[in-house]
Amino acid sequence: MIGILGGGQLGRMLALAAARLGMRTHIFCPDPDSPAFEVTPHKTVAAYDDEAALAAFADAVDVITYEFENVPAATAEFLAARKPLRPGANALAVSQDRLAEKGFLASKNIPVAPYRAVETIADLEAAIDALGLPAVLKTTRLGYDGKGQRVIRERSEAASAFAELSPKPLVLEAFMPFEKEISVVVARNASGEVRAFDAAENVHRHHILFTSTVPADIPPGVEKHAAMLAKVIVVALDYVGVLGVEFFVIPGERPTLMVNEIAPRVHNSGHWTEAVCLTDQFEQHIRAVVGWPLGDPARMADVVMESLVGDEVRIVPSGLDGNTQPHLYGKTEVRPGRKMGHVNRITRR
Amino acid sequence: MIGILGGGQLGRMLALAAARLGMRTHIFCPDPDSPAFEVTPHKTVAAYDDEAALAAFADAVDVITYEFENVPAATAEFLAARKPLRPGANALAVSQDRLAEKGFLASKNIPVAPYRAVETIADLEAAIDALGLPAVLKTTRLGYDGKGQRVIRERSEAASAFAELSPKPLVLEAFMPFEKEISVVVARNASGEVRAFDAAENVHRHHILFTSTVPADIPPGVEKHAAMLAKVIVVALDYVGVLGVEFFVIPGERPTLMVNEIAPRVHNSGHWTEAVCLTDQFEQHIRAVVGWPLGDPARMADVVMESLVGDEVRIVPSGLDGNTQPHLYGKTEVRPGRKMGHVNRITRR
Structure with a gap:
């Protein structure tokens, strides 16, 4: 039984991946309308500082993970004293604070702005x-x-x-005059195995991820370097789980990379993996946190992930092209700016 | 809300596919330990002849489907009077009775033994x-x-x-001196769209499906013919949903096909679709029964599905090769002959 803090779409997709591996999930979220509550019978609706609810949740599960980096430090500490918390509290501490994150990255010689x-x-x-x-x-x-x-x-x-x-x-x-943004979703398990998915090239719209295109249009050396930096980060954090790393690609005779931010969780820019990888980012995270060997992140086709925000979700199903895999989050209310789903479009097999 | 009769692994995988499309599922099954109960909070534990439970179930859902062909005729009739039942009662009547099935197939000039x-x-x-x-x-x-x-x-x-x-x-x-068995999983939706997945070549062991290999080692003309016969069957039944058709390949100068049996549901020999198709058989069935356009059944790689029966499930996770995607059914008790899961192994990208 895997405990998941947070009941949004990322928690929901983690629970679906766990189910494919024969595992059960228990979702902890204060919002009674959480999308993840629809994919498991085990839930706790309570505040993140409700210690009685947290204690009962910890008793009910074997390992605990989360879908968002803003898990309160006190919550993380309370739970980690009772059951394995993966990724660990240090990953939360670093990624919750931009100064701590930049200080950590700089201390590992990872370039930041x-x-x-x-x-x-x-x-x-x-x-x-x-x-x-x-x-x-x-x-x-x-x-x-x-x-x-x-x-x-x-x-x-x-x-x-x-x-x-x-x-x-x-x-x-x-302010970095960057040419494009790419991201790498990387995984590390408790045995120290490390595997990265291919880099995605990301475009934002109103500060929300709009598209992730794979492969990214960058020189092979830059992609290899991005994967290497991502791996350095998870090793330095003694990290267990999937982590998203966003990079700026700075133009130049040889383009260079700077880390924009890291997210200690499955990442929006990794949703494309569900359509074209034998092991997607959600399964990879579950494998890592339960102590399995990591799966194969190799990619079978070229793909573009497009977010469906607000009313855009209404293109499903009649506006879908062939070559397109929709994924909706089961949110009942459509609101402007709300992430309702995404589609993965195969661009080349 | 999709109602599913039957709480085994096929019902479970249908519920997971529905969740990816943003839909909710309600599982009806007499067995309180049903694997599908772990992937949705909505369930009814009752006998298939419990009319009060069936009526409440029908009230709670928008459309009803099933994971097994032995739904009692009275149950199907009772439910179909209240909510759309897809595939329809005629598909159950034909496939529940070998004589009716053979009579139906022969009447459509589909070759049978x-x-x-x-x-x-x-x-x-x-x-x-x-x-x-x-x-x-x-x-x-x-x-x-x-x-x-x-x-x-x-x-x-x-x-x-x-x-x-x-x-x-x-x-x-x-007794047909057949050379091999193949199967085709075909889908038809309410608008009459029909799409077939590639044929799988099946090997049984103790009468339980052991492996499905795709592509099947048969001449292209035979595969095309199998797909055509499968399509004729779903059109003739005015069928809505996914249907499995098992064929014997009879050796000869030109190999010929005979239908062994049909199953009005997602099919064991279609589990490979989850690893290598943009739309797998479970999503295709859900699309059909809720009135969506069908998805793209094209295949991205060559694959072998292997069943994990009884103790074989213990190879997961440490005995998994790279290139392998496991799928476990969440059954708590391992019993000899019990289908515990399957793996999809990519053999060529």
Whole structure:
């Protein structure tokens, strides 16, 4: 019995993958309408700080994982004392805080954009002096899908950006003139096996992932380098599970890579694996967290994943082309900006 | 909400496919330990003749399908009066009775092995005179996995075979000197769209499917002919859903085909589709029964499906090769002869 914190679409897809491997899942989520509750009879509807509910959940499962990186540290600690928590609490600590994440990456010689910690408006002025403009001011915690960040193009915008963003502290990042964004989904299991899926080239729209195209249009050496950096990260974290690594590709005579961010979980930009890999990212994560050998991430075809956001979900089923595999998340209410599903489109066999 | 009669592995895999399409499932099964109960929170544990339970089940769902062909006729009739039952009751009537099935196929000029109805021992003697020996005596109803049949090689075995088999009536079939068995899984939806997966070459062991190999080692013309015959069958039945058709390949200068039997459901010999097709047989069945367009059954790689029966399941996970996708059914008790799971092995990309 695998316990999963979070009942959204990622938790749902993890539960479906676990079921294919003959395993049972128990979903813990405060929202009674969670999509993942529809794919298992075992659930807990409770707040993440409800210790009685957490204790009963831990008693009911053999291992615990999660679908989102913002699991409160106290929750992670409480659960990890009772049952194996995979990925571990250190992966959460690093990825929940942009400063900790950049500090960790830099300490492993993984290239990241130049940055400065910003606690006061004076810090921000000094950071602008050091990094130049444009630059991006971000909260260190709880940002996602473009929330919690502002681009500063003129020094006159600094004060309002500082005032607007919370919680503090913030971080100012140099604005990288990147050519494209790619990502690598990598897995490591408890025995230390490490395997990466092919890199995807990602396009965002309104800060939400719009398409992931595989193979990415990058030189083979750059793709190999991205996979290597992703593997270095999971080894350095003594990580167990699947991790998503987003990179900027910086143009140049030889394009270079910088890590934008890491996510200690299955990743939107890995949804394409379900259509064309013998082992998809969800199965790979389950294999890792239960102590199985990792599966084969090799890819059988070229593919584009397209997100279905809000009303776009209405193209299913009649607007689907051949060569297309839909995946809907079972959300009953369509809202603007809500991720409702995705499609995987085979572009070349 | 899709209602599924039967809570075994086929019902479970149908429920998982429905979930990927964003749909909910309600499983109806008398066995409280049904594997399919682990992949949805909606279930009814009741006998198939419990009309109160059937009525409540029908009220709770939008459409009803099933994982096994031996749904009692009264159950099918009761449900079909309340909600759409797909495939329809005529498909059940034909496939539940070997005589009705052979009569139907012969009426559509689909080749079947010569046969005679056997109600009395005198019928059996006359049938042996007509068909010769060896021949196979079978119950007309409730046979599966080799149960309910006996090969008669000598006339002296006739009386004991007749006495042993029940329920009566029986059917005697000429023993076909077939070279191999193949099967085609075909789908038809309510709009009349028809699509077939590639043929699989099947090997049985102790009357249980052991391997399905795709592509089958048969001439292209024979495979095309098999697909055509499968399509003729679903059109003739005005069928909605996925149907499995088993063929004998009879050797000769030009090999010919005879239909062994049909199954109005997803089929063991179609499990390979999950690994290498953009739309697998389970999704195809769900698409058909809910009124969606059919998906693309094209195959991305060569594959062998191997059943895991009884203790064989213990090869998972440590005995798995690369190139292998396991699928376990979540059955808690391992018993000899019990289908515990299967693996799909990619043999050529």
